[in-house]
Amino acid sequence: MKGVAVTYTQQMLDTYPAEMNLDRGKLARAIDALGACAQACTACADACLSEGAEALPMLTRCIRDNLDCADICAATAAVLSRQTAYDARVSHAQVKAAAQVTKTCADSCGEHRDAHDHCRVCEEACRETERILIELLPDLEPSGDAPSRPSQAAPQT
């Protein structure tokens, strides 16, 4: 059973005062998935640390991947939450890194899913986020080699 929580992501996008080239629903889903994944990874690293002395040495790779995934997902959520003077080259590269780390972390957690329930839940969070990011990536494709800023949202005077 998945949990749900109140978020303001969609409302913040709906009240954004300038134009936006990206699909707001798709973007909101990606931002929320990244936030939920960062939380799950932080919690999974900590739950791994609370496993017994015999399990712990086998979980070090998982803990490290959790920590990387938490940091990268949090930074990516922040980048995607900003629409002003949006630079597709930055968003695209950052979302690619996030897609990679969610895959790496899902694989690590997946190795322990039968032994540890928190790894099973965290694997699910990572796989779902990876799937959503891969769907978003084409929309972020920089157009041409020019310093592409496809949604020049901010009113520059």
Next chain:
Amino acid sequence: MKGVAVTYTQQMLDTYPAEMNLDRGKLARAIDALGACAQACTACADACLSEGAEALPMLTRCIRDNLDCADICAATAAVLSRQTAYDARVSHAQVKAAAQVTKTCADSCGEHRDAHDHCRVCEEACRETERILIELLPDLEPSGDAPSRPSQAAPQT
């Protein structure tokens, strides 16, 4: 209309492999509120930047408070997501700082709620988070002046 998003916070707490002194439902609500508030503040700072040249100079305090609130809420969510070797003095001090910044930021956004819808939504996110944190604070009270670690969760061998 508030949005909802899938989060894994409650599931991660339910699968935590050691004991926990805190109420898991209350803790999950606080962690989710902090994550949603950090996102709203990041988005509100950016939406403020996209307002017109005449509005912008009046929004600089709001932007700064948004950025502080986003950073502090994100760090606090991470601290509360960790149960291993939990130190009440750290959690208590950090949650107090988060309660302060959500109040400060709600007040700043509140000054612009009639002019800017994103400030209205962000004020709501901040006030809700402040309320939840203030409810949580007594549970985090360090007991006595000893180096209190009330929920010594990790199996130390």
Next chain:
Amino acid sequence: MKGVAVTYTQQMLDTYPAEMNLDRGKLARAIDALGACAQACTACADACLSEGAEALPMLTRCIRDNLDCADICAATAAVLSRQTAYDARVSHAQVKAAAQVTKTCADSCGEHRDAHDHCRVCEEACRETERILIELLPDLEPSGDAPSRPSQAAPQT
């Protein structure tokens, strides 16, 4: 032997375009110490994870404290790096939380300083940062119970 690195903290404060109530040298030292401490704690958590299977179970509290310290110090450095519309109540509460976590983490690392050199270095980073923060705290004291904003730096029009 301590390392040194190029930072731009002092230069950024010296080129800040508005007035500032705080001593710039003292502030720069605190921001740099927080940044260096966050890095040391991230690295110490990881080095602990690379210790052998017999040492690892005794290091879980140290790892957790390292992770809290890294997150809180990074957020505090960001808050102190912002001078616009500075709110002493937020800075004061956040610096107090950082002083607490650097003390807690220094104590944790200190227990392992003889066994693990990285814990000895990280303890030093935490103690130095705690000392600098405690020196800074009185300068951040909110004046009275009014919504104190002592260095109202931003030109609000």
Next chain:
Amino acid sequence: MKGVAVTYTQQMLDTYPAEMNLDRGKLARAIDALGACAQACTACADACLSEGAEALPMLTRCIRDNLDCADICAATAAVLSRQTAYDARVSHAQVKAAAQVTKTCADSCGEHRDAHDHCRVCEEACRETERILIELLPDLEPSGDAPSRPSQAAPQT
């Protein structure tokens, strides 16, 4: 005149308890540059906010790029600070994203370097970091399409 600050990055790498495939001096330089760049960008965004009402509307792109650069550099510094179970595919993708955002941010700050000293200093921080990251990138190249983990540092039992 550049400032220098005490960091523990090199010491933490020198006391790392397992093997490491990367050059420690090069890695320490990259981590320190990323930390210093994140700080400069946070401070530059805030200094831009404190500019006068006539300058501010032209600085919104610069502020947004500063905020992205700060978030991405901080996450990248954390990823590079971890050596346990190092996954080259994650580090490589994340460092590429950081190289992109430091270039984008340097270009934005560069447009304002004559008008605003803080933009000049921040451009310097970003260009230096981009140069160091581009030098590091070939060392992080994942070898082949296998789940490459070139420096499997952690003693897995």
